[in-house]
Amino acid sequence: MENENIRLEELEIKRKSIIEKRKRYKRLITICGGTGCQAYNCREVFEKFKKLIEQKNLKNKIELKITGCHGFCERGPIVVIQPEGIFYQKVTPDDVEEIINETIINKKIIDRLLYIDPITNCKIEKEKEVPFYKKQKRLIFGNNGLIDPTNIEDYLAIGGYKALAKVLTEMKPEEVINEIKHSGLRGRGGAGFLTGLKWEICRKASGTEKYIICNCDEGDPGAYMDRSLLEGNPHSVLEGMIIGAYAIGAHRGYIYVRKEYPLAVKNISQAVRQALEWNFLGKNILGSGFSFSVDIVQGAGAFVSGEETALIASIEGRRAFPVPRPPYPAERGLWKKPTNINNVETWANVPLIISKGAQWYSQIGTETSKGTKIFSLVGKINNTGLVEVPMGTTLREIIFEIGGGIPNGKKFKAVQTGGPSGGCIPENLLDLPIDFESLSEAGSMMGSGGMIVMDEDTCMVDVARYFLTFTQHESCGKCVPCRIGTRQMVQILNRIVKGDGKAEDIVKLEELAQTVKNGSLCGLGQTAPNPVLTTLKYFRKEYEAHIYDKKCPAKVCTALIAYYILPEKCVGCLLCLKNCPVEAISGERKKVHVIDQEKCIKCGMCQEVCPPKVNAVIKLSGKKELENITKEIEGKGG
Amino acid sequence: MEERINIKEILNKYKGKKRELISLLQAIQDKYGYLPEESIRQLSRFLNVSENEVYGVATFYESFRLTPPGKHLITVCMGTACHVRGAPRVLEELQRELQIKEKETTKDGLFTLEIVNCVGACALGPIIIIDNQYYGQMTSQKARELLKKYREKERHGE
Ligand SMILES: Cc1cc2nc3c(=O)[nH]c(=O)nc-3n(C[C@H](O)[C@H](O)[C@H](O)COP(=O)(O)O)c2cc1C
Ligand code: FES
Numbered sequence: 031m032e033n034e035n036i037r038l039e040e041l042e043i044k045r046k047s048i049i050e051k052r053k054r055y056k057r058l059i060t061i062c063g064g065t066g067c068q069a070y071n072c073r074e075v076f077e078k079f080k081k082l083i084e085q086k087n088l089k090n091k092i093e094l095k096i097t098g099c100h101g102f103c104e105r106g107p108i109v110v111i112q113p114e115g116i117f118y119q120k121v122t123p124d125d126v127e128e129i130i131n132e133t134i135i136n137k138k139i140i141d142r143l144l145y146i147d148p149i150t151n152c153k154i155e156k157e158k159e160v161p162f163y164k165k166q167k168r169l170i171f172g173n174n175g176l177i178d179p180t181n182i183e184d185y186l187a188i189g190g191y192k193a194l195a196k197v198l199t200e201m202k203p204e205e206v207i208n209e210i211k212h213s214g215l216r217g218r219g220g221a222g223f224l225t226g227l228k229w230e231i232c233r234k235a236s237g238t239e240k241y242i243i244c245n246c247d248e249g250d251p252g253a254y255m256d257r258s259l260l261e262g263n264p265h266s267v268l269e270g271m272i273i274g275a276y277a278i279g280a281h282r283g284y285i286y287v288r289k290e291y292p293l294a295v296k297n298i299s300q301a302v303r304q305a306l307e308w309n310f311l312g313k314n315i316l317g318s319g320f321s322f323s324v325d326i327v328q329g330a331g332a333f334v335s336g337e338e339t340a341l342i343a344s345i346e347g348r349r350a351f352p353v354p355r356p357p358y359p360a361e362r363g364l365w366k367k368p369t370n371i372n373n374v375e376t377w378a379n380v381p382l383i384i385s386k387g388a389q390w391y392s393q394i395g396t397e398t399s400k401g402t403k404i405f406s407l408v409g410k411i412n413n414t415g416l417v418e419v420p421m422g423t424t425l426r427e428i429i430f431e432i433g434g435g436i437p438n439g440k441k442f443k444a445v446q447t448g449g450p451s452g453g454c455i456p457e458n459l460l461d462l463p464i465d466f467e468s469l470s471e472a473g474s475m476m477g478s479g480g481m482i483v484m485d486e487d488t489c490m491v492d493v494a495r496y497f498l499t500f501t502q503h504e505s506c507g508k509c510v511p512c513r514i515g516t517r518q519m520v521q522i523l524n525r526i527v528k529g530d531g532k533a534e535d536i537v538k539l540e541e542l543a544q545t546v547k548n549g550s551l552c553g554l555g556q557t558a559p560n561p562v563l564t565t566l567k568y569f570r571k572e573y574e575a576h577i578y579d580k581k582c583p584a585k586v587c588t589a590l591i592a593y594y595i596l597p598e599k600c601v602g603c604l605l606c607l608k609n610c611p612v613e614a615i616s617g618e619r620k621k622v623h624v625i626d627q628e629k630c631i632k633c634g635m636c637q638e639v640c641p642p643k644v645n646a647v648i649k650l651s652g653k654k655e656l657e658n659i660t661k662e663i664e665g666k667g668g
Numbered sequence: 669m670e671e672r673i674n675i676k677e678i679l680n681k682y683k684g685k686k687r688e689l690i691s692l693l694q695a696i697q698d699k700y701g702y703l704p705e706e707s708i709r710q711l712s713r714f715l716n717v718s719e720n721e722v723y724g725v726a727t728f729y730e731s732f733r734l735t736p737p738g739k740h741l742i743t744v745c746m747g748t749a750c751h752v753r754g755a756p757r758v759l760e761e762l763q764r765e766l767q768i769k770e771k772e773t774t775k776d777g778l779f780t781l782e783i784v785n786c787v788g789a790c791a792l793g794p795i796i797i798i799d800n801q802y803y804g805q806m807t808s809q810k811a812r813e814l815l816k817k818y819r820e821k822e823r824h825g826e
Contacts, residue, residue: 064788065787065788065789066788066789066790066791066792068802069789069792069795069802069804070792070804103789103790103791103792104791106791249785250748250786251746251747251748251785251786252747252748252749252750252785252786252790253786254786254788254790257788258788289694289731290784290786290787290788291788327690327691328690328691328694329729330690330693330694330729330730330731330732331729331730331731332728332729332730333785335729344690345687346686346687347685347686347687347688347689347690347725348689348725349724349725349728350728350729406790408748408749408790408791408793409748409749409752409753409790410752410753414749414790414791415791446748449748480748482748482749482752484752488752493751493752496748496751497748500785506728609809611761611764611765611812633757633760633761633764633808634757634808635761635808635809638807638808638809639809
């Protein structure tokens with residue numbers, strides 16, 4: 031036989047020997063290798079470590095690995111030294127020699143590379159003491175930082191595939207389903223449907239040919255937790271799928287990955303190969319008689335293809351048009367066979383529930399939403415990154431305690447959850463404990479876990495327009511209200527941000543929103559108006575300022591702003607003049623420069639290049655403000 | 669160029685089932701950088717579906733290109749995180765400097781401009797990617813300088 035079939039007892043023996051083998055290492059250096067840190071060139075840091083470890087003959091003492099995303103993307107590249115858990119941030123290749131000499135050999139901490147808590151101004155040595163991590167509960171995501179996702183032995187060393195072994199030896203499929211049902215796990219892909227119930231429907235559906243699908247389309251533009259899981263801990267997702275397949279009675283599964291995620295595709299493909307070699311996949315898994323195989327399908331860039339029926343069409347090689355439900359995929363899905371589809375994070379929860387038990391799991395979270403949720407905390411926030419917290423944590427805790435608040439002393443304005451289907455939540459709702467229900471009540475959604483923080487410089491009309499333009503563009507066009515209605519809404523919003531808004535536009539938007547919501551087949555159309563409705567509900571004044579005062583309070587909408595050079599501040603350095611792309615600035619060296627408002631395209635380049643200590647360029651918005659400044663400048667003879 | 673397109677090698681790895689269509693289009697685009705007309709013809713014969721249908725699928729999904737890309741591919745992230753951090757201004761600057769819109773290629777064939785929604789490096793936003801190299805914390809000024817660098821490299825390289 032080509033593959034050595036590993037039976038259950040053998041699996042435990044092998045696991046022990048992997049753990050034994052690793053004991054000889056005194057130290058483990060992990061380098062975050064998620065897409066974020068790769069963008070910061072963490073590869074070079076890794077190569078340098080590798081070279082020096084070889085040169086200094088430390089290979090037998092130090093284990094070096096590139097791991098999945100640690101979550102604290104703001105501070106990459108991140109290097110963590112175990113067992114102490116020493117946390118170095120923003121590490122460059124030039125720091126590597128010092129880390130080896132000082133920290134590894136002389137056991138000294140390098141102050142310069144430590145993270146400084148912006149609130150207490152204290153330097154922090156250990157990863158788990160960093161406030162960003164301290165408040166989290168990293169049940170699903172925590173192992174990312176410990177394992178090399180391309181090495182199945184790493185996953186086995188931390189107890190991987192134990193849940194699968196348990197299921198195959200001790201549990202009947204119905205028992206697995208009951209366990210998941212009792213855990214209260216709800217789907218993490220958006221709608222929050224009870225996972226155990228969904229599995230049961232699919233198990234009970236007639237027919238012997240059934241499929242399961244893992245949805246990693248992650249279409250929310252600004253969210254990347256699914257990608258980080260698939261990239262950083264692919265075996266946990268795979269293990270969940272195999273358990274699910276056993277429970278449902280499926281023998282074939284698909285993992286649908288978005289094309290923009292090349293590293294995730296690579297790592298999950300390798301994980302599938304390894305799982306086959308170890309007989310966690312394939313025929314007669316671990317001698318249990320159960321067989322299951324997995325294929326990886328790459329998406330081709332369409333938001334709607336994340337919707338389950340559209341995704342199925344896409345796997346079948348067709349255009350991703352959603353179809354009406356019922357029948358639900360659980361009864362009639364891929365190739366018209368019963369199909370169970372779950373999100374990446376949902377699958378990754380499954381091994382944990384089986385290992386620790388539904389009883390334990392259901393104690394985490396709120397009455398209706400159990401377990402933890404991973405959020406991608408991005409936008410105007412100090413600590414951008416992936417955050418895993420128990421359901422029921424408040425928005426304030428996430429944004430201000432874990433996220434470290436808003437950068438540059440700016441004021442918080444709103445947080446957008448749920449992606450293009452969600453809404454903007456204002457400051458007075460920050461103490462909301464988040465779960466599926468509370469977010470819906472606020473007019474938003476849990477969605478897949480995108481959380482975009484906005485500050486006073488973010489225009490809420492522009493944000494609404496951004497999301498609606500997105501959904502309008504992504505609408506597959508099948509339902510008329512969605513296709514035409516969203517287009518009309520975008521037109522109105524475009525008009526408002528241009529300063530051509532009319533008094534009746536707000537009412538029109540609200541009416542159209544209802545039409546689109548009620549007249550659309552799939553979740554895309556049904557939820558598309560949410561960003562508009564929530565901003566109208568909580569930030570109506572901003573719409574009114576655009577319409578009545580021709581003013582964009584956040585000074586974002588180009589048509590409503592103007593740049594001026596303050597004569598008393600300008601030192602005549604020529605910088606803005608030289609950089610202006612349309613030659614709208616006149617002046618001479620050491621003389622005050624002036625912007626020709628007719629020529630100005632409001633790109634903001636002059637403000638960008640004006641030296642911070644001069645700070646002579648100001649941005650204004652509003653009819654009144656503009657009149658005042660013209661008078662003022664003219665008065666000074668500028 | 670077009671006459672020499674032959675996708676046999678790619679087709680050999682597939683069974684000829686309709687569900688392989690998207691994956692085949694991806695393989696062809698990986699090889700040629702776009703979907704040449706001739707490849708669509710051969711593909712339609714191979715899968716026994718009409719060219720019309722192949723085009724239907726190819727144009728439905730954002731990621732497929734029907735014209736050859738320029739020498740350097742510039743991808744601007746317009747995801748939400750990048751948007752609120754000022755990506756629209758970066759995009760506008762690139763469009764102005766290159767004199768093209770999204771999905772177009774400059775006349776000299778050097779640059780193609782594309783838009784993507786979140787590449788998962790939001791901490792670095794606004795982000796642009798040129799030929800797989802990520803550039804973070806972009807401003808319109810930095811974007812312009814970056815272009816200058818690429819243009820200079822081209823001039824010296826030749
Ligand atoms: C327009 C639209 C886009 C969606 N995109 C995704 C996605 O990117 N990822 C995902 O897991 N679910 C997405 N969903 C939800 C899926 O249809 C489906 O409910 C989910 O994959 C089920 O998995 P779960 O029960 O584990 O959440 C989307 C739904 C809609 C309407
Ligand atoms: S929004 Fe640009 S990288 Fe995420």
